[in-house]
Amino acid sequence: MDAMLSSFESMVKSASDWVAFALDAPSSRAVVFGVPIRGHLLVEGLLLVVILFLLSQKSYKPPKRPLTKKEIDELCDEWVPEPLIPAITEEMKYEPPVLESAAGTHTIINGKEVVNFTSANYLGLVGDEKLQDSCTKALEKYGVGSCGPRGFYGTIDVHLDCEARIAKFLGTSDSILYSYGLSTMFSTIPAFCKKGDVVVVDEGVHWGIQNGLHLSRSTIIYFKHNDMKSLQSILENATHDNKRAKKLRRYIVVESVYQNSGQIAPLDEIIRLKEKYRFRVILDESNSIGVLGSTGRGLTEHCKVPIEKVDIVTAAMGHALATEGGFCTGSARVIDHQRLSSSGYVFSASLPPYLASVAITAVNVLEENPNLITKLKENIVTLHKGLSDVEGLEIASDPQSPIVFLRLKKSLGSFKAELQVLEDIANHVLKEYSIFIATSKRSTADKCKLPAGIRFYVSAAHTESDLAKACESLKKATAFVLAGQ
């Protein structure tokens, strides 16, 4: 308040100086009741009144005796901070299995070959010869890192080629590369959603999106996981009783295949609702590019929605494309805006050029080999079928999802307890049957409330016997672990 008053005072002063200057011109002298009134006197008089008024105003601060130095010293001495981290418990000591070879569909753990279902290597491109070739060439030509953000000589020609290649593949006008999958969403969202905007979002979205929404300081409304009725009623509420809402920017944020459940978002329905209520859609295609649709162009192709109808599409490239980083694609305006104001793009070193080069090759391979998608789809069907009758577990994911997500049939009441059981099953399958699967561990920073589960990432490179063995082993292991409960 004080600061405001003083700035007000200084404003008045400078304004009056200016007026005084204008009034000081000879023509402005006037004589009132025989007293010559010069312009500046008038202004000074006015100023005096204003200042007196301001001084007479009570300060809004309650009268407060400041603490003495001694008191502050005591307070500082007495203050005891909490420890930086809580005490380490047994569960925090978890160590993941360590791979001794590339994370392909077959890998080596503890000297033993295992079948790997933890890599989102959907097209089996990890270790692909063409990718390895282009990667080696790029490493020889460009070195490893880019040593600078895109703005400051960190833009390498392969970045521009990769952006153009992705845009061409997906049929958009432009795209933008991020140097890490996780940062894609949490930079893109705050670049568009601002304070006061309304964002309607699925309650099952992954942490990257949650963090982006938090940073955007928008008004966030969650709808029930993948429930279109819930979405519709929220859109209805958000637009109807609130006339102001019509003027705000409004967004719907969804994932195409949810990392946390394997559900697939019904995009056609979402687009219908978005058009009805005039929202924009931000779609995370991380687990659907190279998977869904007849040619792997993602959820838009899968649902036969033209990609222009989705305003912003993002994806991590650490899945089907077997590289790292992420991209966002859409109209040229959407992309250009991010180049100036997306924090993860502007303030971070660019993607290592060899990874961009791998991404280009991966898209080429995908386009030239449609049979990879066919094989992947067959594998998904096989595994889904094989895992549908595991005693004690149920499939939560969509039959077409490349993530087969199994959770306990009988709820144990807490995420932690369920995770522990699932963890035991996963450990058992790895140890006894050499099948490597992962549970859905959750960070304390993550607000997602969906139940825990076991994830199988299906790959086109899994053989029939891999899949059969996985189903067989999981059944045995689950029976074993649940019997011991």
Next chain:
Amino acid sequence: MITIPYLTALTTYFSYGLLFAFGQLRDFFRRIFDWWSQSNLQDCFNRPISSPPDAWFDVVERISNDNNKTLKRTTRVNRCLNLGSYNYLGFAAADEYCTPRVIECLKKFSASTCSTRIDGGTTTLHAELEECVANFVGKPAAIVFGMGYVTNSAILPVLMGKGSLIISDSLNHNSIVNGARGSGATIRVFQHNTPSHLDKVLREQIADGQPRTHRPWKKIMVVVEGIYSMEGELCKLPEIISVCKKYKAYVYLDEAHSIGAVGKTGRGVCELLGVDTADVDIMMGTFTKSFGSCGGYITGSKELIQYLKYTCPAHLYATSISPPAAQQIISSIKVVLGEDGSSRGAQKLARIRENSNFFRSELQKMGFEVLGDNDSPVMPIMLYNPAKIPAFSRECLKRSVAVVTVAFPATPLLLARARICISAAHSREDLVKALEVLSTVGDMVGIKYFPAEPKKQQLEGDRVKLE
């Protein structure tokens, strides 16, 4: 029913009006500036290159048919001296020791694991990398991520939360700002690199406690950087640590630009300023600069790292760092430590220091206003007037010297600057050529704000004394 005196109402309205007007005015200026920079500065940023960002690199020429609104790449390149990349130790280009190992590693582990660290993305290489980094930094344990930005913005939310306080240097990097915001903790800022102000803020905050409830803070963390990348300044770490110790605040040090670049054996500002690493609770750094790779790390106590591995979102949800990049870090650290069996690492470290100090003192002698401390490889040259940005940048490029210019909003409106990053890969001839060009262009553009005086160096000399 509250009744407001007429005058009070009027002045209140007036105050709001003023605030509103100022806000609008600021947005207005910003828009004007954006528009101006769009049409005038476009070609000074995002210049594509078509080679590794080594001491010399190929800058791709661009043309515009619409007055600089859009730029098109051509096939022509301009071989330029690189004064812009963060290639402090010269590991950006192919290296006789690192590159063969990186390619070997690619053959063994491929370009990506397509999995998170906690699931199936931890290979023997990742375990080796963490051990190597912890050992290099001088802390018991380490955790690595695939991006420096994410390291900051995913760690702070795990360690701090509601009821805790983050005290951040006013010029901290955007990743720290976003991490602090994402944590939900209260954020206070202290004047850039001013321990006395930090002391004041800490005292006030501990005495006041949390806003409204005045409960004591749960914990307080002070976040600083080792070298400030826009200022070239070294952190006053010893003083800041003693303040933090006095008030029991935790210290978080971001060594993005200092690790590998300064210190006798490249171990960063702690080594340079004689600080015991045990006094810094959390040491963060990135591999994008000195090590010519990508990614970031956190080092700290064994328990801290164990806790982060249990719950940090970037460890749980992000693809693990790409194996060739991990190998590049391991190999370059081995070179720096001399474990490759040569003295190249020591030479690189000596070189970057000599180069930096030579270049800085020459620039100062010429009369440029150079910010930053001795030994720091980052040296901003003040331009002030934004109109000088395109002039300076283009004239340098014409003479085959590529520099980075920085303007609003990355710096305050009045403090536009050019930023030079020196590398161990620069030879003495390179630097001499660069100085010639900078001097010519400096005269043309009129940015030698000080008279050229050879003695000035001595005055500067006793201000900064670091060994």
